[in-house]
Amino acid sequence: MEPSRPLDALNKARNKKVIVELKNSKQFRGTLIAFDIHINTVLDDAEEYVDGELKRKIGTIFLRGDTITLIAPQ
Template sequence: MSDITEETLNTILPLEILDKSIGKEIQVLMSNDKEFYGTLIGFDDFVNIVLENVKESDGSGSSDKVIKKMLLNGGQISMLVPKI
């Protein structure tokens, strides 16, 4: 019998959650209080992420402008909220 416990089997790593979120809507909160809402289409090990059909919000409400594709620097990301 192996040393794998049920708790080990239920462990999900952060990058696994991002991987499962590809193609889905995600909310990104930045360290400068801006928020972006869009579809996650890719990311790397540094959590630099690529979004498409992005709407930006700076706390005063969402803008009507939609950005077709956007690359966000992982070092400036405070929180990612996937809609799983």
């Protein structure tokens, strides 16, 4: 069996709810629609949270990969 690769974990999370955290400490929650090898990421039904509080609902959002620190399937 091949050892698994990091993007496999993101592939499994497609169309599922994920948390994405950015270098500027912003947190977004939404449905993972797309990502690429740079970790550019698109969420649907995205919501921005600050300190655990909902700050705004955004709909679709494109996040530039180099600003992302982590992605966690919920």
